[in-house]
Amino acid sequence: MGAPGSRSGVEYYVAGHWTEFPDHSEVPVALVREAVKEFLRSPRNIPTCIKWKPFEIPGEGVEGDPWGSHSNR
Numbered sequence: 143m144g145a146p147g148s149r150s151g152v153e154y155y156v157a158g159h160w161t162e163f164p165d166h167s168e169v170p171v172a173l174v175r176e177a178v179k180e181f182l183r184s185p186r187n188i189p190t191c192i193k194w195k196p197f198e199i200p201g202e203g204v205e206g207d208p209w210g211s212h213s214n215r
Contacts, residue, residue, distance in 0.1 A: 164195075 150165035169192060177189035188194065 167195075 152163040152165065152167060153160050154163065155161075173192060176191045180189040180191055181187075
């Protein structure tokens with residue numbers, strides 16, 4: 143198993159489909175909990191307790207903020 147974030151070839155079953163995630167993308171559960179708490183305190187901002195990384199969407203190139211988290215709402 144190893145430390146969180148140490149696995150490559152990570153797949154989870156999400157919404158009825160197997161979904162691949164970038165290598166080394168897992169984080170400890172305690173950090174996920176802290177991120178959720180932080181998000182609920184300020185829902186217009188992404189949590190800062192996690193180091194966010196850009197990722198590539200196949201066929202679309204590198205996307206630094208795929209959910210538009212930094213756009214003006």
